[in-house]
Amino acid sequence: MAVVSSIPMMGESIGSMRFHGIDSPGSRSSRTEIMEEPVSRLIEEKVYVALGKDVAKNKTTLVWALQNTGGKKICIIHVHQPAHMIPVMGTKFLASSVDEEGVRVYRKMEREKVHMILDEYLRICQQRGVRAEKMYIEMDSVEKGIVRLISQHRIRKFVMGAASDRYHSRKMRDLRSRKAMFVQREAPATCHIWFTCKGSLICTREAAIDDTDSEYASPHASISGNNQVQTLSTPESDCPSNISRVQSNDSVQDLAHDGSLIGQSRRPSSDRSSDTDKGDRAFRAGPSGSDAHLRQFGRSESAPGLILVEENSDHSSPRSFPNENLDDAFYDQIRQAMAEAHNSKQEIFREVSRRHKAEEIALDAIRKAKQSENVYSEELKRRKETEIALAKEKEELEKLKREREEIMEELRSALEQRTVLENRIAESDRTSEELLQKIVSAVGLLQSFRKERDELQTERDRALREAEELRKIHIQTPDLRLSQFFTDFSFSEIENATNHFDPTLKIGEGGYGSIYIGILRHTQVAIKLLNPNSSQGPIEYQQEVDVLSKMRHPNIITLIGACPEALSLVYEFLPNGSLEDRLNCKDNSPPLSWQTRLRIATEICAALIFLHSNKSHGIIHGDLKPANILLDANLVSKICDFGTCSLLRGNGRTSSSTDFKGTYAYLDPETSSSEELTPRSDVYSFGIILLRLLTGRPALRITNEVKYALESGTLNNLLDPLAGDWPFFQAEQLARLALRCCETVGENRPNLKTEVWRILEPMRASIGLSSFHFGPNHHHRRIAPLYFICPVFLEVMQDPHVAADGFTYEAEAIRAWLDSGHDTSPMTNVKLSHTSLIPNHALRSAVQEWLQHHR
Structure with a gap:
């Protein structure tokens, strides 16, 4: 029995059409699908380049983008910053203060200039044969405008400068531009950004994967069948592009014009059972009952596109079945069926061709729709x-x-x-x-x-x-001169002045004895009555008389007279008590300001210089401390208690008529070991007093506290807040000077006259205090006005400049301060808002005039 495969009717849809080919043992079936190219590949993606107004400087960025990004279309973007100042009549005004017409005209001129610049970039692209377009936006912030353009236009490829050309170097690997850093940080992650400088790629920010960019399959329908058709053969004139030859292991020969077999095909009997399909037409051979059958249609001249194959291998005749067993009518039906099949297949191929064309049109439509x-x-x-x-x-x-x-x-x-x-x-x-x-x-x-x-x-x-x-x-x-300053008093005068030593008149008491306040010869005085039971009483009495009766100094207490009969000393009365009491605000007394403390330090220094440089013999106090420094009604300091002082002989050694005494916290460490006073002993005590004036803290371990504060930069926290706001530079300078005075080794301590006085005296002058007439040089000085003095150098300024803190400094001093790494004010220790200096021409002229007048 021969079987002819079913041919679909013309009414069936093309999408459901099945095609059957030769099912030979060696044939392979395949399923063909026509996939659509992703639309995203069809749309050519642009490369965007951010460029500034300076074409010469930004040309290297554009050239790099043209040579390295591979983009066939470039878009030049520019962020224009509208000017805030509008020029009118040779002067610039704020845009808000100019009339609308003037602002509009100036804005139009700005935009025309921007277009001219962008056109210049376009000409560069045109010269290199690259298509280009321009785009710009007006914003006050360039970097924000760039990020906005990237976000709005969904830019995927972007090129911009990494820094100005003057910052370029071969070792440059990081961004140097604030705008580039902002764009790198704020731009959408889907944008791939190249950062260049001077025609070189500095760094790249890779774009993150975005699901919206994935490719989609083509909407073309696939052509398939249940029998997995491998190919379909058609005449070359109908569809030459889709023609391929049938592959089979059986030898197939061409058919004759009348439909008879010219050659034979042999197949194993095991393959014959699969040759029949449901719905196929069957054609019997004849009355002899031969099992020869037609398996498939092959190629022949009478039925193009089809091949006839016979499975019966026993026939020796060149025809596929015997003519004597088949009548002419039945044979005509076979020929008619074969012709119909041939016509149907040609129609099918025409439909397939039309379908391909329709699919191409649909694909173009989809692309255009996208x-x-x-x-x-x-x-x-x-x-x-x-x-x-x-x-x-x-x-x-x-x-x-x-x-x-x-x-x-x-x-x-x-x-x-x-x-x-x-x-x-x-x-x-x-x-x-x-x-x-x-x-x-x-x-x-x-x-x-x-x-x-x-x-x-x-x-x-x-x-x-x-x-x-x-x-x-x-x-x-x-x-003769000294005898005028000293008076001897009788015991009765002392007794009457103290109202017979009334306890209510006692203002002080210690190991030396008692101090009374009294009226002597119509003058208010302080009477010191030494302890007669002390072995050192008469010696201390005579020591003070010998020292104080022969010298006068504004900062050394004045000895008015003495009473040898009662071992009494009569001093000028100082109503404000001792410096120790005032530092501790005893009896709720007001605190000393930092200006007063600075003046007191200068006065003590002047008094010590006077004592140490006495022409006949130098005097070393030996027990200098705030309790032995008294203050008069004007808070002028005066050193007292010279009973334990030592005289410096010509050979450089000291001599004292009393046993060595001193207060531990103020005592020179070298003196403690050698028990011999030197001028450096007073320098050590003076350094401790300076630290107490600065901090208001107890003397014990004060040097260690100040050293730590200077090293850690916390000196402000250590300064006495009751003194007010110390100028930071002067406070730091005083603290370092005091620590030098407190050096353990005496040779490392500064000289009072040549070093300490040169620092303290200008500080005193800088706060407006009059120069002390009994200073170390004993000569009259002309004091410049306060605003002529540099707060750092403490000298009259030659080139004054105003800093950000509002103070005026010598230009050399403030530049040295800033160049050393400081960013704070030398006067307030507050961080400076900027480091710019403004020349003070008016003050400079005034200083020069003052110098000429006093030269």
């Missing part, structure tokens, strides 16, 4: 942006209208004020005329005053000459 969707979304986005911009412009217009009304109101008030000012000007003119008359009279008075000044200067010179002569006389007769 492009249209993108264009529509972009247009929709631009429309929304335009609406938002229009709404903002409306708001700004309303705001400008309100501002205009406010300006008109201010103009009306300004006109009113103008009228008032004109009236005041008229009054000022009248007043100026009156002042002019007064000036004329004042000039006359000034001339008379100058004449009187000249006369006074002449008298002063005469007085100075007389004083110099008297000084020489006093030097020649020192005993």
Whole structure:
């Protein structure tokens, strides 16, 4: 029995059509699917390049993008920053203060300039044969504008500069531009960014994977069948592109014109059972009952595209079945069926060809639809942006209208004020005329005053000459001069002055004895009554008399007289007590300000220099401490208690008539071991007193606390808050000076006259305190005004400059301070807002005039 495979009817849909091929043992079936190319590959992606106004400097970035990104289309983007100052009549004004027409004209000029710059970039691209377009946005922040453009346009490839060309180096690997760092940090992760500098790639920020960019399968329908058709053969004239030859292990020969077999095909009997399908047409061979059958249609001239194959291997005849067993009618039916099958297959191939064309048209339509969707979304986005911009412009217009009304109101008030000012000007003119008359009279008075000044200067010179002569006389007769300062008092006078030593008049008491306040010869005095039971009482008495009766200094207590009968010493009365009491605010006394403390330190230094440089023999106090420093009514300090002092002989050694004494916290470590006083012993005690004036803390272990504060930068926390706000530079300078005075080795301590005084005296002058007439040099000094003194150098400024803290410094001093790494104020220790310096020309002129006048 022969079987012909079923042929689909013309009414069936092409998508469900099945094609059957030769099912030979060696044939392979395959399933073919037509996939659509992803639309994203069809749309050419642009490379965006951010460029600035300077074409010469930004050209290297554009050239790098043209040569290295592989983009066939470049988009130049630019962020324009509208100017805040509008030039009008040779002067620039704020845009808000210029009329709308002027701002609009200037903005138009700005935009035209931007377009000219962008056109220049486009010409560069055109010269290199690359398509390019331009895009720009107006924003105050360039980096924010770039990020906004990347987000709005969903930019995937972006190139921008990493830094200015002057920062480029071969070792450059990081971004040097604040804008580039901001874009790298804030730009969408889906954007791939190249950062370049001077035509070299500095770094790249890779884009993150985005699911929206994945490729989708083609919507083309696949052509398949249940029997897994391998190929379909058609005449070359019908569909040459789809023709392929049938592959089979059986030898197949061409059919004759009348349909008879020219060759034979042999197949194993095991393959024959699978040759029949449901719904196939069956054709019997004849009355002989032969099992020969037609398995498939093959290629022949009468039925193109089909091949006849016979499975009966026993026939020796060249025909597929015997003519004597088949009548002509039945044979005609076979030929008719074969012709119909051939026509059906040709129709099917035509339908397949039409379907391919329809699929190509559908694919083009899908591509165009995708492009249209993108264009529509972009247009929709631009429309929304335009609406938002229009709404903002409306708001700004309303705001400008309100501002205009406010300006008109201010103009009306300004006109009113103008009228008032004109009236005041008229009054000022009248007043100026009156002042002019007064000036004329004042000039006359000034001339008379100058004449009187000249006369006074002449008298002063005469007085100075007389004083110099008297000084020489006093030097020649020192005993006569000193005897004028000392008086002997009787015991009865001492007793009456103290009301018989009334306990209510006692103001102090210690190992040395008691101190009473009294009235002696109509003068309020302090009477020190030494302890007669002490073995050192008479010695200390005589020591103070010998020392204090022979010298006078404003900062050493004045010995008015003595009573040898009662071992009593009479001093000037100092109402403010000791420095120790004032540092501790005893009896709720007000604290000492930092200016007063600085003055007291200078006074103590001057007194010590005076003592150590005494011409006949130097004097070493030996027990210098705040309790032995008294303050008068004006808080002027005076050193007292010279009973334990030592005299410095010509051989450099000391001699003392008393046993060595001293207070531990203020005692020189070298003196403790050698029990011999030196001038450096007083320097050590003076250093401890300086630290106490700065901090207000107890003397014990104070040096260690100040050292730690200086090393850790916490000196401000250690300063005494009761003294007010110390100038940080002066406080730090005093602290370091005090620590030098407190060195354990005496040779490392500074000299009071050559080192310490040169630091303290300018500090005193810088706070407006008058120069001390009994300073170490004993000569008159001209003190410059406070604002002429540099707070750092403490000298008259030659080139004054104003810093960010508002203080004026010598240019050399403040530059050295800033160059050493400081970013704080030398006066307040507060961080400076900037490091710019402004020359103070007015102060410089005043200083030069003052120097010429006093030169």
